[in-house]
Amino acid sequence: MTSGADLFVVCKQCGSEVSPYITECPYCGTRLRRRAPKLPPANAPMRSTLRGRTLARLRRSGSGSARAGGAPGAGTRMRTRTHAGPSRWAAERPYATMALVAASAAMWVIERAEPTLYLHAALLGPLRGDWWKVLTNGFAYVDGWYAFVAILAVAIFGWLLERRYGPALVVALFLGASAIGALLASAVYPFAVVSGGNAAALALLGAWAAPELRAARADAYRDSDLLGAGALAALLLALPFARPEASWLAGVAGGLLGVAVGLGVQGLGSSEA
Numbered sequence: 133m134t135s136g137a138d139l140f141v142v143c144k145q146c147g148s149e150v151s152p153y154i155t156e157c158p159y160c161g162t163r164l165r166r167r168a169p170k171l172p173p174a175n176a177p178m179r180s181t182l183r184g185r186t187l188a189r190l191r192r193s194g195s196g197s198a199r200a201g202g203a204p205g206a207g208t209r210m211r212t213r214t215h216a217g218p219s220r221w222a223a224e225r226p227y228a229t230m231a232l233v234a235a236s237a238a239m240w241v242i243e244r245a246e247p248t249l250y251l252h253a254a255l256l257g258p259l260r261g262d263w264w265k266v267l268t269n270g271f272a273y274v275d276g277w278y279a280f281v282a283i284l285a286v287a288i289f290g291w292l293l294e295r296r297y298g299p300a301l302v303v304a305l306f307l308g309a310s311a312i313g314a315l316l317a318s319a320v321y322p323f324a325v326v327s328g329g330n331a332a333a334l335a336l337l338g339a340w341a342a343p344e345l346r347a348a349r350a351d352a353y354r355d356s357d358l359l360g361a362g363a364l365a366a367l368l369l370a371l372p373f374a375r376p377e378a379s380w381l382a383g384v385a386g387g388l389l390g391v392a393v394g395l396g397v398q399g400l401g402s403s404e405a
Contacts, residue, residue: 145296161295228299229290232306233283236329239271240279250274254327254377255314270310272327278375285333285364289340297397302336309335309389313382320381330378331386334368337361338390339397346395 140149146160155165243250253272255265273279286306294302306329313331317324341361348358365387372380 224295226291226294226299226302228302229287229294232290232303233287236271236273236279236283236286240273240276243273250327254325255318256325256327257323259318266311266314267307269314269327270306270329270332273329274327274377275375278328278330278371278378281367281371282329282333282378285337285368286329288364289333289336289361292340293336296340301339301393301397305335305339305390305393306332309382309386312389313379313385316385317379317381324379325377326379326382327377328375330368330371331382334365334383334387335390335393337365337368338387339394340390341365342391342394 141152141164142149143157143160143162143164145162146157148157148159150157150159150164156163239249239253243253250272252262253265253268254274255269259265273282290302290306293305309331310329314324314326317326341358344358344361369380369383369387371378372383
């Protein structure tokens, strides 16, 4: 028995050829459509003409930018397998994100028992040779609500990025945004105050959101909550008005870094959570 299931679509994240009658790619987990289309009846005639036209359009397009005519899931762009290799960097379990969240939470708890630890981890004034503070400031919190919002954002977008690009990028973005934000604030202000994961959280959020926004502009459907991400980004950017240790300059620098990295690595194969 042959049916329209012989047609295929190409996953736009990992490049795998998959059935048009599934909602998620079995190789990388990318959401392909909102609901599964109805299967044709068992005695339905073969649609060889449609199948031949679809395959011919795919061969002619080369880049796979043609849409799959009248096939189910026509809102999903078709693409040839060009970026399947780098998907090996994706992680099934977000161990790096879990480690960053655990370290931030542990630091906040320890600081409650030993407040002087905060003074040795946060950037308060000139560095004066304490260069480790450009990295440790992202783990130092003095306010519980600030810690909750920032750590929550790190957990969400670190997890999404780690499933897409792997743990190395998540750790590098977290530490890189913390360092760049601290160094920039030190260069601008004579007495810089930078602590907490505001910059790191915005960097992870920006790296995740940049490909999603580009896909939305290209009319490529993705089951992504951009409104929720935008609301969380607005909250992170507004934190410095409530907590002065959450430097707005460091946060903006971290967000811009994340957007640049997200656009730069978008061509790599990834798995969407």
